[in-house]
Amino acid sequence: MGFQVSPGVNVTEIDLTTVVPAVSTTEGAIAGVFRWGPAEQRILVDSEVTLASRFGKPTNDNAETFFTAANFLGYGNKLYVTRVLSSGARNADDTGGGNSVIKNEEEFVAGLSSTDANSYVVARYAGELGNALQVEMCYAADAWQENISIVTGANANSTVDANLNSTATLHTLRFTVGSNTASLVLEGADNSVANADISAAADGVLGQIQVGSVIKVGNSSIGEQYLEVSAIAGNTGDAFANNSGDDAYVLTRAAAVSFTKRYTLSTDFNTDTIDKNWKYWDLFDAAPGTTDYVAGRGGSGDEIHLVAVDKTGAITGVPGQILEKWESMSRATDAKTEDGSSNYYLDVINAQSNYFYISAAPQASFSNTAANMTAITDSDGLANKYTLSGGNDGNGEASISLGDLAKGYDLYADAAEIDVSLILTGRSGHGTNGAGLFSYIIDNICEVRKDCVAFGSPQKADVIGETDPSAKIVEFRNSLPSTSYAVLDSGYKYQYDKYNDIYRWIPLNGDVAGLVVRTDDLRDPWFSPGGFNRGQIKNVVKLAFNPKKAYRDILYKNGINPVVAFPGQGTVLFGDKTLLAKPSAFDRINVRRLFIVLEKAISTAAKFTLFEFNDEFTRAQFVSLVEPFLRDVQGRRGIYDYRVVCDESNNTGEVIDRNEFVGDIYIKPARAINFIQLNFVAVRTGVEFSEVVGKF
Numbered sequence: 001m002g003f004q005v006s007p008g009v010n011v012t013e014i015d016l017t018t019v020v021p022a023v024s025t026t027e028g029a030i031a032g033v034f035r036w037g038p039a040e041q042r043i044l045v046d047s048e049v050t051l052a053s054r055f056g057k058p059t060n061d062n063a064e065t066f067f068t069a070a071n072f073l074g075y076g077n078k079l080y081v082t083r084v085l086s087s088g089a090r091n092a093d094d095t096g097g098g099n100s101v102i103k104n105e106e107e108f109v110a111g112l113s114s115t116d117a118n119s120y121v122v123a124r125y126a127g128e129l130g131n132a133l134q135v136e137m138c139y140a141a142d143a144w145q146e147n148i149s150i151v152t153g154a155n156a157n158s159t160v161d162a163n164l165n166s167t168a169t170l171h172t173l174r175f176t177v178g179s180n181t182a183s184l185v186l187e188g189a190d191n192s193v194a195n196a197d198i199s200a201a202a203d204g205v206l207g208q209i210q211v212g213s214v215i216k217v218g219n220s221s222i223g224e225q226y227l228e229v230s231a232i233a234g235n236t237g238d239a240f241a242n243n244s245g246d247d248a249y250v251l252t253r254a255a256a257v258s259f260t261k262r263y264t265l266s267t268d269f270n271t272d273t274i275d276k277n278w279k280y281w282d283l284f285d286a287a288p289g290t291t292d293y294v295a296g297r298g299g300s301g302d303e304i305h306l307v308a309v310d311k312t313g314a315i316t317g318v319p320g321q322i323l324e325k326w327e328s329m330s331r332a333t334d335a336k337t338e339d340g341s342s343n344y345y346l347d348v349i350n351a352q353s354n355y356f357y358i359s360a361a362p363q364a365s366f367s368n369t370a371a372n373m374t375a376i377t378d379s380d381g382l383a384n385k386y387t388l389s390g391g392n393d394g395n396g397e398a399s400i401s402l403g404d405l406a407k408g409y410d411l412y413a414d415a416a417e418i419d420v421s422l423i424l425t426g427r428s429g430h431g432t433n434g435a436g437l438f439s440y441i442i443d444n445i446c447e448v449r450k451d452c453v454a455f456g457s458p459q460k461a462d463v464i465g466e467t468d469p470s471a472k473i474v475e476f477r478n479s480l481p482s483t484s485y486a487v488l489d490s491g492y493k494y495q496y497d498k499y500n501d502i503y504r505w506i507p508l509n510g511d512v513a514g515l516v517v518r519t520d521d522l523r524d525p526w527f528s529p530g531g532f533n534r535g536q537i538k539n540v541v542k543l544a545f546n547p548k549k550a551y552r553d554i555l556y557k558n559g560i561n562p563v564v565a566f567p568g569q570g571t572v573l574f575g576d577k578t579l580l581a582k583p584s585a586f587d588r589i590n591v592r593r594l595f596i597v598l599e600k601a602i603s604t605a606a607k608f609t610l611f612e613f614n615d616e617f618t619r620a621q622f623v624s625l626v627e628p629f630l631r632d633v634q635g636r637r638g639i640y641d642y643r644v645v646c647d648e649s650n651n652t653g654e655v656i657d658r659n660e661f662v663g664d665i666y667i668k669p670a671r672a673i674n675f676i677q678l679n680f681v682a683v684r685t686g687v688e689f690s691e692v693v694g695k696f
Contacts, residue, residue, distance in 0.1 A: 016621070020605040020629035025525045025597060026517045028072050030424040030510075031082040031408025032065030033397040036129050038104035039083045042411050042418060045069070046077045055083060056129060057499040061396030064427040064460075067495065068510035072424060074538050075514030076521075080420060084408040085126055086400045092130030092391030093119035099390070101126060108350070108357055120362045121386040124355050130391035132314035133323075133355055136384065138278050138305040139331065139366070143378035144287035145277045280307045284327055291328065291343065293335050294370040301375020302330045304345050304366075308355050311387065315355075323355055332370040356388070397427050402436045409441055415449040421596070422513045423454040428476075434459040435479040438486070442579075446485035451600050453516075453578075453592060454486040457507035460544075463491035464505060469545040470554050477558050482581035484592045487512060489573070490555055490562045492544040493537065505544060508563055511537045515573055516593070526594035526638035528576040528672035530561065535573035537563060543571065559587070576672055591669045594638055598667065602626055606663070614656045619646045622663055630665075640668040 029042075035056030037043065045051045048070040058066035072079055091100035100122050102108050123130025138144050281287075288303035306326040313319035329345035337343045342351075345366075349358050361367045362384055365376050394400075412420055423445055425438050438456040446454045462472035469491065477488055489508045497504050515529040515537070522534060529535055543565050547555060552562045552574065561575030580587040586595070605625055612618045623644050630642040645664040655662055683692055 028422040029080040029420040033062040067506040068426040071510035076517035082408040086394035089126040089394030090392040092123040092388040094386040096389040132312040133388040134311040141287040297370040299373030425456040455509040455513040463544040484578040484580040484586035494541040530576040537571040540571040
């Protein structure tokens with residue numbers, strides 16, 4: 001304790017309970033081509049379902065990468081996924097120009113995207129899936145629902161003509177009922193709805209509808225009934241003025257409008273009222289109004305509803321499926337919710353939507369403060385609708401550059417920033433001699449971090465269609481560096497793609513890394529993942545190369561782990577070698593991973609020795625910290641023996657004067673059995689076993 005200058009009691013605590021912590025060894029990582037999702041970011045995925053949801057389902061352009069990740073997740077539940085983009089990738093937007101390249105939310109917020117200045121709505125991620133998006137806004141009560149008066153009787157024409165000159169009728173859909181025109185015709189004994197034929201040159205209809213608009217009709221006899229506009233025909237001459245595009249028209253002279261029943265209609269159809277509704281009106285409780293925040297500051301009419309739709313069905317498989325619904329957001333830039341978070345619709349959408357960004361307010365009146373906010377009317381008879389296009393996936397996994405892939409894997413280079421233990425390469429065939437990607441990961445990730453292992457497979461062309469794949473696989477291995485931080489398997493498996501109902505060739509490195517995870521879960525990291533007990537590969541229809549004994553000898557001698565299908569016993573990882581070329585204990589997966597665990601755990605604990613004194617007390621404390629941990633590992637069959645030396649013999653005066661601290665830890669690693677020799681000795685009846693045991 002510090003010196004006291006006056007009488008008193010000073011209480012301190014000294015914590016000597018530090019232990020060697022448990023460390024995680026099952027996190028995987030992969031970077032590659034995916035159809036959707038943020039790019040150049042690490043995203044933790046816990047299942048194949050999450051993988052498909054966040055990064056899109058597989059296609060011919062990325063099946064090997066996708067299923068390598070999915071296969072790993074079949075054994076474990078922690079995989080960091082990084083999507084990489086090629087130069088051809090683009091975000092869809094409402095201009096159709098495909099001028100946007102927004103890799104992730106951070107880039108959008110930082111303003112680094114090349115978004116077209118004329119676009120308002122942009123797909124959140126690059127890729128063709130963005131072309132399926134359609135976003136519709138409802139920002140006024142008369143856009144959500146509008147009551148339409150019905151003109152009937154002998155003088156109907158003059159009434160309609162008078163209304164044609166009124167700008168107030170721009171937002172209404174009027175049906176004239178009289179001897180010269182026909183309105184909303186019902187036909188058939190089953191009360192089916194036919195065309196509503198709006199005709200006659202002089203007796204025009206002024207208003208605006210679109211395919212998907214919902215019209216409510218009703219009277220005291222039939223109550224409220226609903227029709228949905230399914231088609232608009234007759235777009236010739238001056239019949240339509242296409243104000244809004246995409247099947248939205250102002251009816252000026254003549255048109256045939258087809259409706260689809262939403263509910264059963266009565267034959268008694270003396271309609272008294274008609275309401276024109278926004279296509280998605282029934283998804284919301286009420287029309288856009290005024291939020292409490294804006295009302296309390298003297299403003300009005302700030303609410304906005306918004307719907308995002310899978311227009312083509314490419315995302316969900318169901319055309320027109322609602323993806324997201326946002327209710328009662330505010331057009332006021334300073335609007336807040338009850339919990340104090342922003343309710344300004346740009347902030348809400350850009351922070352929370354999974355599908356799109358809004359890059360700018362589409363109307364000037366959308367960006368006032370609460371105090372200056374005023375209600376607006378539906379300016380064109382419809383809610384704002386934005387249909388996105390121009391999205392592009394870019395190059396597939398077969399042609400993406402090594403440089404693009406390297407950007408993704410570089411996110412895992414710093415051990416202090418991200419903790420991963422298993423690096424998956426996915427598809428091989430990138431770079432010189434096809435080994436460029438695997439070599440890059442080994443040299444720039446694993447050998448730098450020294451706490452993770454890379455898993456790779458030979459190129460597809462090396463094993464599929466080859467009469468003797470072993471020579472090609474050995475050639476591939478010889479193009480790789482010698483290292484104990486990498487594992488190479490013997491090829492590809494044939495598995496079912498449930499997303500596309502076909503079979504595909506998929507590299508095995510995701511499965512081999514998955515076996516390591518399963519071994520950690522069942523036993524410990526220092527157990528071998530190979531063999532019949534822990535080396536069973538899942539989801540195998542057949543192997544591209546099923547090596548017999550002669551080929552297995554060639555492969556294993558070169559540090560390649562055969563995957564073998566044994567009749568009636570499954571498909572098994574039949575080896576546990578690393579790519580270390582020199583004879584060493586570290587040429588086995590279990591020994592390499594044993595030392596990764598020991599080094600990671602003990603170095604984590606040793607950090608708390610920094611800035612303490614290098615004296616006998618600190619050294620004894622270090623020994624008492626490490627020895628129980630090693631004793632536990634020994635008890636769990638990870639090591640045969642150990643010794644910890646941390647005293648004056650290795651912490652000499654020179655070491656102390658350099659402000660250093662040395663702890664020497666000697667380990668005898670446990671070895672996995674790779675070869676079994678069984679000797680059967682026949683002896684004569686009168687021979688004692690003690691005479692012959694141990695003599696051969």
